[in-house]
Amino acid sequence: TCKALRHSHTTLITCCLAPLSLQVQPKKATSIEDQPIPPENRGFTYLELKTITNNFERVLGKGGFGTVYYGRLQDGTEVAVKLRARTSAQRIKEFQAEALLLSRVHHRNLVSLIGYCKDNNCLGLVYEFVAQGSLKDHLTDKDGTSRVLNWRERLRIAVDAALGLEYLHEGCTPPIIHRDVKTSNILLSENLVAKIADFGLSKAFLTDDHTHVSTEIIKGTPGYIDPEYHDTFQLNEKSDVYSFGVVLLELITGLPAVLRNPDRGHIVQWVWQRIARGEITDIVDAGLRGEYDTNSVWKVTDTAMKCTMPTASQRPTMIQVVIQLKESLQLMESLQLVVSHERAQNIYVEALELDQTDLVEIARIDMKTTVSGPIVR
Incomplete structure (x- = not known):
């Protein structure tokens, strides 16, 4: 565990x-590749992967492992579908290893496995989409x-x-x-x-x-x-x-x-x-x-x-x-x-200086109004 x-x-x-x-x-060699994938992981058929990815429309990446496609489950969950052709026994072992390990590990900083596909010549992994x-x-x-x-x-x-x-x-x-x-x-x-x-x-x-x-x-x-x-x-x-x-x-x-x-x-x-x-x-x-x-x-x-x-x-x-x-x-x-504190202080000082300038200007206006206004009898 x-x-x-x-x-x-x-x-x-x-x-x-x-x-x-x-x-x-x-x-x-120490290997876990031949162990079965836990049954709690969701299994997908090839046709389901085709539907999820809208006929493999959007490619997210390619490499020696195969191709990764963008997909969306029925509930709206965004997923990434890694698809590889079943070309060799080694590829199958690598697929099995990744599926098993992802089913065992659960951590915020590891990509989460949602499900897998082993259907005819299709090997696929469905995992969380990382935007x-x-x-x-x-x-x-x-x-x-x-x-x-x-x-x-x-x-x-x-x-x-x-x-x-x-x-x-x-x-x-x-x-x-x-x-x-x-x-x-x-x-x-x-x-x-x-x-x-x-x-x-x-x-x-x-x-x-x-x-x-x-x-x-x-x-x-x-x-x-x-x-x-x-x-x-x-x-x-x-x-x-x-x-x-x-x-x-x-x-x-x-x-x-x-x-x-x-x-x-x-x-x-x-x-x-x-x-x-x-x-x-x-x-x-x-x-x-x-x-x-x-x-x-x-x-x-x-x-x-x-x-x-x-x-x-x-x-x-x-x-x-x-x-x-x-x-x-x-x-x-x-x-x-x-740096944020210094910037805040500078803004505060500038605001104070601005306020003081405004007060002086207001005082000048008040004085002019007092001098030029009507004399109270």
Whole structure:
């Protein structure tokens, strides 16, 4: 039931740019993919999905997993329908894993499963619609439709996503490793509440006393893969911590995990090089236009660099990450309170000065009226 730093980064940085799949000799892997989906989750037929999505009219996104469509249930509830063709046994296992995990976890910062479809050649998941798209959409904004997230909003999103991961690692029995934490898998609600999505690659420990999960194939997204997992094929919670550290750096810099320069360098290496040269302000997203608390930004940067240390033992837990991010948010909000108070004081002083000017003018008018008026007899 679900209830320090620079020298070692450069040597292992190329690991996180590794290919997605590397075959090795079989090892004992911990998996929940063959367990049945709990009966309390609603089952949908393919025809029902066709009706819900108005014949798959509106595409929300596409990827290796398949296609996500917008839909609406009979009661008006907005949903997202992830549809994938039953092309391989591996795809079926990933579908089963995601459906099972989403049926087990219940948290404000995780996308909620509404139902699923296993009908003929159709595999589908129906989950809550998250209106503002992915964090990646807001950071890249290729079509110019998304406004730039301010620093406070980015911090709140980071805290939300960290709380979701903390729940998977510490609030579920056995613990769950997401295995594919990245900006495109962090979705934002209408009020910019962050929710972690896409559990197709997730793994759960067999028991609470297991320290890692051994896998036969390295899976994940280039740029986010834990270098230690890449070398050892051993997955643990700190693998998610590494990936989340990369997400934090993206929030700070506005840059993607794998840079688009000719060298296709990695964001961790890029940040370290600038910090080493003393170019601290150069790492902050220019889109923020300097509107941030410096202490808050550097606290998050420090947290991100600790998360992306090359070995798991050097990285913090998600509990520790949440604490650091909440403190960073408090620094930013305290600054905003001070600024708001100063603005209020300025407005009050201006109002007082205006009132005094008006009083003097009124007094002058009264004096003129008294002098020029009729004499009382």
